[in-house]
Amino acid sequence: MISTVVLPVAGLGTRFLPATKAVPKELLPVVDKPLLQYAVEEAWRAGIRHVVLVNSRTKPTLPRHLQPADAALVADLEARGKHELLAALQSATPPGLTLTVVIQEQALGLGHAVLCARDALAAMPGGLEQTFAVMLPDDFIDAPVNERSQGCLADMVALHRDTGAWSLAVEEVPRAQTDKYGVVSLTSNPADAGARIVAMVEKPKPADAPSNLAVVGRYVLPGSIFAALADVQPGVGGEIQLTDGIVALLASHDIRAHRFAGVRYDCGSKLGYAKANIALALRDPDLAAPLAAWLQQSPITIQEAS
Numbered sequence: 001m002i003s004t005v006v007l008p009v010a011g012l013g014t015r016f017l018p019a020t021k022a023v024p025k026e027l028l029p030v031v032d033k034p035l036l037q038y039a040v041e042e043a044w045r046a047g048i049r050h051v052v053l054v055n056s057r058t059k060p061t062l063p064r065h066l067q068p069a070d071a072a073l074v075a076d077l078e079a080r081g082k083h084e085l086l087a088a089l090q091s092a093t094p095p096g097l098t099l100t101v102v103i104q105e106q107a108l109g110l111g112h113a114v115l116c117a118r119d120a121l122a123a124m125p126g127g128l129e130q131t132f133a134v135m136l137p138d139d140f141i142d143a144p145v146n147e148r149s150q151g152c153l154a155d156m157v158a159l160h161r162d163t164g165a166w167s168l169a170v171e172e173v174p175r176a177q178t179d180k181y182g183v184v185s186l187t188s189n190p191a192d193a194g195a196r197i198v199a200m201v202e203k204p205k206p207a208d209a210p211s212n213l214a215v216v217g218r219y220v221l222p223g224s225i226f227a228a229l230a231d232v233q234p235g236v237g238g239e240i241q242l243t244d245g246i247v248a249l250l251a252s253h254d255i256r257a258h259r260f261a262g263v264r265y266d267c268g269s270k271l272g273y274a275k276a277n278i279a280l281a282l283r284d285p286d287l288a289a290p291l292a293a294w295l296q297q298s299p300i301t302i303q304e305a306s
């Protein structure tokens with residue numbers, strides 16, 4: 001059973017400046033819910049009840065979103081009979097969710113952020129033997145939720161339960177973009193769900209990439225990743241890369257590539273974030289029709305770059 005997710009949220013979010021000057025990237029909303037909440041809801045559907053937030057000291061509002069709502073606001077909404085708004089307010093804190101906050105003092109990379117969660121996991125019942133999940137909230141995965149699947153992370157948790165294998169979520173990207181991702185190569189046909197990862201490279205140039213299968217922000221990892229990360233030297237960009245820690249485990253662990261259903265929006269980029277907002281707004285019962293009508297009227301003039 002996997003009971004814990006680590007959410008690294010201590011990054012600088014520079015690609016979104018000035019929006020992220022005072023508001024953490026992970027609290028930017030897609031329509032009406034922050035990225036952080038979508039990630040917690042996906043973890044919840046995977047049966048996970050313990051969130052370890054790896055935060056920076058400069059982002060104190062992040063844990064606040066997962067803590068109980070302001071009592072005065074709750075009382076006010078109750079008194080005014082605003083039940084829908086009250087439910088929306090309280091949806092950010094599912095009952096039974098345990099939150100642990102650890103601080104990454106310096107944004108030294110994703111691998112370093114995960115390593116910062118080591119003591120928090122060591123203190124839990126499963127200790128450092130436990131398998132746990134890592135999710136990057138700015139990789140927003142809009143996946144169908146139905147009787148067959150409760151989302152990307154739930155499917156990865158089920159894979160571990162059924163086979164004992166760990167996994168990384170992957171998707172095909174255009175060759176020209178491999179230098180933005182960790183890229184994997186597999187033992188066998190990539191379409192084979194049991195295909196094991198044999199190699200992984202961080203941000204390879206298209207010519208050097210072992211494939212066009214890119215890792216996106218969902219991981220189910222063994223506790224042994226912490227020992228591996230402790231040995232990792234700063235890599236690409238001077239950061240301690242999670243990729244390098246995972247590479248050290250590939251020979252001894254069955255780590256698989258999980259191709260997920262649905263669409264991933266890179267909400268760490270402005271284009272991905274804009275697409276996510278439009279896609280979800282076009283599914284919102286209140287917004288879909290007026291937004292579609294407005295888009296069809298094409299009131300937008302596109303200025304040619306001079």
Ligand code: UTP
Pocket residue numbers: 008009010011012013014015016025026054104106107108109110112113136137138268
């Ligand atoms: P990104 O690679 O998107 O980096 O991090 P960033 O700093 O947030 O954004 P830019 O590139 O400056 O615009 C992916 C995830 O890893 C976390 C981020 O908060 C984000 O959720 N992260 C990254 C950390 O927690 N610590 C780090 O040192 C780096």
